[in-house]
Amino acid sequence: MTASSFLPQLSAFDQGLLLGILIGEGHFGGDGKQPQVTLRMHTRHQKLFATLMRLFPAARLYGPYEHGGRSYYQWMARGALLREQLVPLLDALPLAEIDEHAASRYQEMKTRYGL
Template identity: 60%
Template sequence: MTADSVHSEEFQRGFLLGVLVGEGHFGGDGRQPQVTLRMHTDHETLFRWIEDAFPGGKLYGPYHHSGRSYFQWMARGAFLREQLLPLLDAYLRPELDRKSFGRYRDMKARYGL
């Protein structure tokens, strides 16, 4: 893999999709939908890459409590609707990960997306 391929839009989309399937949460706060990614501060470099590659999301943290240290990235509002949902609609399939697909489908139904 070359440095150019890591910066390609196709790679960025696929990598984010993989991270969200493995570690993300598809839900909301009762008023608005959100996709949340929470991981240990050891993954700060990954969060900074996500911030750079997908600048519509919001990074919070680091948080330190109860013996845990983590960052939390959230996709909400226009960024979620206009950029992230089309990506997830195009590529997230039940045959890739049934549990994540179900949570995503439930989030969309709950919030009328």
């Protein structure tokens, strides 16, 4: 089975939603051992997180957390989800054409972790 066979069937709207939210709020990094894409936002965005979990059920949603007077959720994509679904999907979308800064952070993560 190829990595592309694991790609979720996302509508054009869902692809745009994912790309936009990751450009605006996403973090492309890792813990030193494995790469991860993280999205941390206020709990008032609970429905958005529910949508992301519907689109990517293998992701992890943590929270709600209370810290420093802020209430937030944290969505994380790592492991097989990141390697087999999210990376091929992001590689197929025009990230660099839309936001060079986000694209460079994404490429740095891929380089650092050999993706």
